[in-house]
Amino acid sequence: MDPFKANDDAVKNSIGRFAKLEKAYPARFDNFHFITNHGFWSEKENGNNLSYIRDQICERGNLDGLTKANLLKKFVSGLCGEHGCDEAHVVAAMLKLVLFGQKTDLERPYKDLRETVGDVRDYRRTQTFDTLTRVADNLIYLCQQASSCVLGGEVADLYSLVMDFDAQRDTLLLAGKTITAGRVEEVIRQSLIEDAENLLVASGAVSADVLPPGFDVMVEKLERGGLQMERVDVLKDFKASMETLYLKWLHRHGVEEANRRLVHLKALVKDDCVEAKLSVEQPGQKYASPMYARLRQLLEDRLRTSTLPMYDCSKEHLLGAAGILTEECTVWWSDRFDLKAVR
Incomplete structure (x- = not known):
């Protein structure tokens, strides 16, 4: 697969989602990470170069004074039209955009994760290869849970005494998608337990498809x-x-x-x-x-x-x-x- 260009649908759709998140939850996100093992196109400094567009917007801070023909204006306006976003939200998302491209196969990131786990606290010297593999497996599962439609908390939380069921559901959905340092620490701690080859992980969530009652x-x-x-x-x-x-x-x-x-x-x-x-x-x-x-x-x-x-x-x-x-x-x-x- 070729490196991603700024006008690829996958790129525009991702940034569009970031802009919608910025609109719905202003000031809640420090960064938006776009990570791929295919890399980003960077042969020229033009409208296909996402990193160049991001850097130019960050340098300016806004699009004030730019004409419709300007490549920054055209890129942002196109996203606004396709995703129903305001210019300010797209710009805010671009200012927080972090690009991480790594031209490698899908197996490499898994190996990198295992090696990174070993380096974080010098686990290479204190833990076995199988233990580090188990830590990596369970961190991946933690991400898989966060990326699925599950709600944080317990079933009872969904039916607490609130007037707006949909708002409560959205709050718990956001909690289910939030990976905190504490959750990561707990997964690592459980994975390091001796003889935890088949680690039992609590589900810790309820299905987002649940409907009252x-x-x-x-x-x-x-x-x-x-x-x-x-x-x-x-x-x-x-x-x-x-x-x-x-x-x-x-x-x-x-x-x-x-x-x-x-x-x-x-x-x-x-x-x-x-x-x-x-x-x-x-x-x-x-x-x-x-x-x-x-x-x-x-x-x-x-x-x-x-x-x-x-x-x-x-x-x-x-x-x-x-x-x-x-x-x-x-x-x-x-x-x-x-x-x-x-x-």
């Missing part, structure tokens, strides 16, 4: 089956842990092998879910709690006796796979019903 798909199904909320919260964390393990496989072994492992484990767990359900179900009655207890036992037995590969999974990871199957509507914990949650 419903739940996300998995929680709604478990709630309908009568499973205790403490167990529901635990299962949410186990599901997040299984997803973390999948991401580790993805980075270490590639998409095909990661998918093969997940499909294999889901098939085994689905079999145990079916057996657990058939052993306890009573039509018309709630049976999620005894089904959960029975499933835990079946998974423990499988890990102890099975000759099939388990890829170093714990019982908790397999329970997380059951959570994924529940989210996919492959597994039910009660009689079937029409879901209120939006998937």
Whole structure:
């Protein structure tokens, strides 16, 4: 792929989003980072050179006195027209724009992250290679959570005594997308724990698709089956842990092998879910709690006796796979019903 030029759609769309953020949350952002492993075009100082345009705007501080034919004015005006932004917000975003281009393959940034983690606190001398890889995996997962549509806080926070549900939802959505130094420190701390090869990571968020008074798909199904909320919260964390393990496989072994492992484990767990359900179900009655207890036992037995590969999974990871199957509507914990949650 060629280096990015200022008028490429990907570049304009990103800056347009930055401008909208600046408009919606003035003075909340110190910088907007545009990071790519393809690099930025810089052969000439013209309208294709994003770094040149950014530097010129930063030097001026504004576009006052420029004609419509000026390349800075044309670039900013074009963004305003395409993204419905004001000139002041585009300029504010450009003043905060940080460009980081690295002409490398996709694998290189992952290696760089692992090496950087080792250099930050001299972990190269005190931690093993596998530990640094685990730290990198979990930092990547932290970013993946922040980039997805999840809400910060707990379900109860969404239904606190506020008049404006949409405003509260936006506040929690922003919290879910905020990566603080404390969150990074906690991920590193957990990853450094001895024998934390299969680190269990708390989900710490609820689905942004939740609509009052419903739940996300998995929680709604478990709630309908009568499973205790403490167990529901635990299962949410186990599901997040299984997803973390999948991401580790993805980075270490590639998409095909990661998918093969997940499909294999889901098939085994689905079999145990079916057996657990058939052993306890009573039509018309709630049976999620005894089904959960029975499933835990079946998974423990499988890990102890099975000759099939388990890829170093714990019982908790397999329970997380059951959570994924529940989210996919492959597994039910009660009689079937029409879901209120939006998937």
